Amino acid sequence: MSGSASRSGGSAPAADMDALVNRVVDRVRERLQQDAVPPLPVLRGTWQDETALQPLVDAGADRLGTSGSIPPSGQALAGFIDHTLLSPTATRADIVKVCEEARKFHFASVCVNSTWIGLVAQLLAGSRVMPICVVGFPLGAMATASKASETRQAIAEGAHEIDMVINIGWLKGGDWDAVYDDIRAVIDAAAGRPVKVILETTLLNRDEKIAGSAISKAAGAAFVKTSTGFGGGGATAEDVALMRAVVGASVGVKASGGMRSADDARKMIAAGANRLGASASIAIVTGGRSGGGY
Amino acid sequence: MSGSASRSGGSAPAADMDALVNRVVDRVRERLQQDAVPPLPVLRGTWQDETALQPLVDAGADRLGTSGSIPPSGQALAGFIDHTLLSPTATRADIVKVCEEARKFHFASVCVNSTWIGLVAQLLAGSRVMPICVVGFPLGAMATASKASETRQAIAEGAHEIDMVINIGWLKGGDWDAVYDDIRAVIDAAAGRPVKVILETTLLNRDEKIAGSAISKAAGAAFVKTSTGFGGGGATAEDVALMRAVVGASVGVKASGGMRSADDARKMIAAGANRLGASASIAIVTGGRSGGGY
Numbered sequence: 324m325s326g327s328a329s330r331s332g333g334s335a336p337a338a339d340m341d342a343l344v345n346r347v348v349d350r351v352r353e354r355l356q357q358d359a360v361p362p363l364p365v366l367r368g369t370w371q372d373e374t375a376l377q378p379l380v381d382a383g384a385d386r387l388g389t390s391g392s393i394p395p396s397g398q399a400l401a402g403f404i405d406h407t408l409l410s411p412t413a414t415r416a417d418i419v420k421v422c423e424e425a426r427k428f429h430f431a432s433v434c435v436n437s438t439w440i441g442l443v444a445q446l447l448a449g450s451r452v453m454p455i456c457v458v459g460f461p462l463g464a465m466a467t468a469s470k471a472s473e474t475r476q477a478i479a480e481g482a483h484e485i486d487m488v489i490n491i492g493w494l495k496g497g498d499w500d501a502v503y504d505d506i507r508a509v510i511d512a513a514a515g516r517p518v519k520v521i522l523e524t525t526l527l528n529r530d531e532k533i534a535g536s537a538i539s540k541a542a543g544a545a546f547v548k549t550s551t552g553f554g555g556g557g558a559t560a561e562d563v564a565l566m567r568a569v570v571g572a573s574v575g576v577k578a579s580g581g582m583r584s585a586d587d588a589r590k591m592i593a594a595g596a597n598r599l600g601a602s603a604s605i606a607i608v609t610g611g612r613s614g615g616g617y
Numbered sequence: 618m619s620g621s622a623s624r625s626g627g628s629a630p631a632a633d634m635d636a637l638v639n640r641v642v643d644r645v646r647e648r649l650q651q652d653a654v655p656p657l658p659v660l661r662g663t664w665q666d667e668t669a670l671q672p673l674v675d676a677g678a679d680r681l682g683t684s685g686s687i688p689p690s691g692q693a694l695a696g697f698i699d700h701t702l703l704s705p706t707a708t709r710a711d712i713v714k715v716c717e718e719a720r721k722f723h724f725a726s727v728c729v730n731s732t733w734i735g736l737v738a739q740l741l742a743g744s745r746v747m748p749i750c751v752v753g754f755p756l757g758a759m760a761t762a763s764k765a766s767e768t769r770q771a772i773a774e775g776a777h778e779i780d781m782v783i784n785i786g787w788l789k790g791g792d793w794d795a796v797y798d799d800i801r802a803v804i805d806a807a808a809g810r811p812v813k814v815i816l817e818t819t820l821l822n823r824d825e826k827i828a829g830s831a832i833s834k835a836a837g838a839a840f841v842k843t844s845t846g847f848g849g850g851g852a853t854a855e856d857v858a859l860m861r862a863v864v865g866a867s868v869g870v871k872a873s874g875g876m877r878s879a880d881d882a883r884k885m886i887a888a889g890a891n892r893l894g895a896s897a898s899i900a901i902v903t904g905g906r907s908g909g910g911y
Contacts, residue, residue, distance in 0.1 A: 411756040411782075411848075412820050414790035436758030438784060461756065462705040464730030466774070469767035476762050488705075490732060496708035526706055553847070554705075 444481025461551035463488030517545030525556030550580030557581025560594035567595030738775025755845035757782030768806035811839030819850030844874030851875025854888035861889030
């Protein structure tokens with residue numbers, strides 16, 4: 324999977340992307356006024372270096388039990404999937420149901436709003452399914468201190484991963500320092516648990532997608548993620564390939580929003596995703612096709 | 618305006634509403650195990666008691682400089698309006714612009730996401746326009762402790778009012794205790810500043826609207842509010858009248874979402890609203906008609 328992602332990235336016009344990533348890196352260096360930022364080739368990723376893709380393939384293989392070179396199908400997809408229920412109308416009974424489903428189908432995780440993370444952690448205890456939680460969701464326009472506080476609370480209640488929304492307004496306004504600090508504060512609050520940064524790609528232009536991905540990687544994000552599912556659109560293979568090209572092999576790419584079938588899921592993996600967020604998870608692994616939902 | 622709101626409420630089938638409000642009151646009493654809850658006639662409001670509406674009219678007159686009996690038009694509407702910019706793509710420049718507009722047109726407030734409240738408080742300093750902030754927005758599914766934390770942070774940065782979203786899932790699941798505690802925690806965190814509770818009426822059935830309004834009042838909310846603007850619909854005159862009927866004269870009703878013109882605004886006031894949330898505020902006060910927006 325990573326090979327094809329790399330090729331997608333490599334075949335895209337890359338000079339302007341490189342220039343933008345370089346600008347982000349320079350700015351982050353300035354911000355830190357130290358050498359804590361990895362050298363550019365590492366930060367920019369290894370998308371142009373086929374041999375360096377092995378760690379990603381290995382990571383994928385380790386996580387998923389596949390070679391990673393061919394998108395899996397059916398039940399083997401389950402290990403890719405964050406089984407997701409983010410609707411504001413979800414009740415306790417709905418949350419219990421998705422946890423039971425995740426145990427049954429061996430999804431990677433159950434992803435919920437922070438009000439439910441304690442319950443989900445209890446319900447998944449003793450299983451290999453991770454309880455994970457969104458933060459600053461879905462607008463990303465919550466104050467940085469409050470995103471950090473929501474993160475600390477979620478971790479304390481048992482969240483294994485945090486899916487935060489980037490500050491879209493700051494990204495659009497070119498306030499890269501503030502975007503970086505916002506992500507950094509959540510990563511610090513997560514106390515070592517992986518943090519995914521949701522870019523909400525449907526609201527961004529190409530430069531903003533590139534800058535958002537590069538800043539996320541520079542700040543130490545474990546994943547960049549396409550969509551909240553609430554932003555009027557979802558993941559596209561093009562966006563996934565672009566994000567993979569920017570972050571390289573050492574950062575994950577999560578495709579989310581709008582996937583309804585195994586075909587949709589396999590397209591995202593072929594484009595470079597190594598995690599999928601979906602509410603249609605059961606349809607995806609059983610070969611069905613689902614309607615809408617969060 | 619209050620008289621007509623009262624009559625709308627009074628003419629609706631009210632027996633089942635009374636029964637539901639009574640159940641909420643009983644449950645809140647149990648929850649508190651004390652006498653802190655006002656006696657039922659006060660809690661249920663005074664919608665069946667025309668004479669008791671005077672305080673609301675007075676409050677409206679005080680705030681708005683009108684008699685309150687006839688919905689105002691044109692510039693006089695401005696004092697009703699929370700000038701609102703909640704789009705996740707809003708940049709610093711957009712926020713500066715709405716603050717300038719609010720000063721120019723004398724809107725009641727500027728309402729923003731918490732990431733911007735400190736800036737807005739600075740920009741509005743020395744004016745009569747209040748900086749106000751949404752919390753747990755727009756899903757309401759953020760953990761209670763995090764809503765409280767976001768509120769404390771917003772107040773510290775200068776918010777004069779807090780517009781929180783009710784926990785919709787708990788309301789739908791009948792977890793009234795949790796709904797009450799969630800609102801109560803935000804009100805405590807607001808340290809005396811008024812708290813509005815957004816019900817997101819488009820996602821609720823009639824019983825849920827009634828229970829949500831009654832619980833909000835019991836918890837000490839200053840206003841109940843119809844909509845986030847992100848929930849696939851907005852305020853209706855029917856919902857405003859129902860909410861006014863439940864909360865009576867001593868709690869405010871804010872209509873929000875979907876208002877594009879002075880006519881829309883006047884309908885809401887006639888139905889019982891004493892505050893309006895809108896992004897089309899300038900169109901409303903200048904007699905124009907706006908397109909969509911948050």
